[in-house]
Amino acid sequence: MKESYFNFKDSYMKMKVKVAARQLSQTMAAAIETFHSSGHLKSDSLHTAEFCHLMDNLFDSLNSSQVRNHEGRKFRSALSGNSPHLEFWYDMLSKINRWKIFDKQGKLRNNFKFVDGWLTSIRAIILLWKKLQLQGITFLNLRNLNQDPLENFFGQIRQHGVCNTNPTCQQFVAAMKTLIINNLSSPLSKSRNCEDDFYEFLGNFGKFIEKYSDTIDQTPETSCSNTIVDTPDSTDEIFLEQNYATAYVAGYILSKVDVLDCVQCRNNLFSNDVILNQHLFVTFKENDERTRLNYPSERSAQLLV
Incomplete structure (x- = not known):
């Protein structure tokens, strides 16, 4: 978390999904619960922690990339017939419909489009999954439904050259050819709004032209020393x-x-x-x-x- 995530001096910062994902994450909920347990926060802070847990699970449930759950995060797994996604989504639909959002002046507002966006996305995926089940599909990785790969590709096109933010058709084709030869290996911008999509080409031009040499990995033997670093026995002086x-x-x-x-x-x-x-x-x-x-x-x- 950064201070800029709470004080939006940059107008583009508040448009980034990763800012909301980090503010409403399990780490944020764990930090709130930690400070409540240590007496630094009041008991009503646990309601904020509960909301962070809900939103973190919602992000996970719509962004799964593995068949099985990842490190105990049950909603990070693929959607299947016996996964907990559907029950959780139906519960979230009822909760989102009861959300009351207030502006900075404390007035109740009903014109926030992201609420309708959440409802539409959840209902659309439920409908899509019912249709896929009729076709014999047993699981669905929901990360494949987002447009991050396309946005990452366009981002790499814009990075080709010094600042290729508005390329012509010829410049776009030339940049795309270069990226294909480089196996789309140009680094992604630190200010990007998407996660790494982890997609790779089936063929790699770099491997086609590289020369292989037989080398022997000589790993030195490791030995265990009984010498223990003399460090203080207590961390009481640390904040x-x-x-x-x-x-x-x-x-x-x-x-x-x-x-x-x-x-x-x-x-x-x-x-x-x-x-x-x-x-x-x-x-x-x-x-x-x-x-x-x-x-x-x-x-x-x-x-x-």
Whole structure:
């Protein structure tokens, strides 16, 4: 989250879907619940956290890209006959119809088009799924229904050259030919409004012309040392907010590290007690009762400070 996501000095910022997706995410809900548990927020803040959970699930349910759920997020899976999507959508249709939206002056407004957009999208997908089931379709990845690949492609066309924002037909064709040869590998803009679509060409021109050479990967042997880094035994002097974030980031780093099969190493890197105060935010980030995230020890968290 950034300060610019709440203070819209840039008129284009409030048009970006990713801003709303991050404001109404599970991470935001976990942060609110964490500060409520620590006494920094009042009890009515939990209503905001509940709304963030609902919207996060709604985004997930309409943006699935895998057949099975991803890391316990049941709505991130593909739509199927026994998936929870339909029951959730019918419940959201009734909730969205009861939304009351007020403007900055506190007046009730009914002219927000995004409400009708949500209702239309949900009803259209339910109708489409019923028709696909009659054709024998067993599952549907809903990310395939959005226009992100097309927007990403046009974005790469606009990046071809210095600033190709308004190309002619000839310039568009030339840029498209170059992108095809480069296998659409030009980097996407940081200010884009779409997620990576992860689509690839069936053929790769780069592999056609590259030369292969036989190389032997000589990986040096790793050894486990009994030397432990001398770090402070307590993080009491760290601010509570920083402590929550540090523990979460340390756990993410540990998930990317290939830890040796050494009991002493794991005992020093990971915490055996997941109920430590510094792990409060990490526990709220779990998608269900199963433990999937890493809980670092105080030594590991201290190394990031």
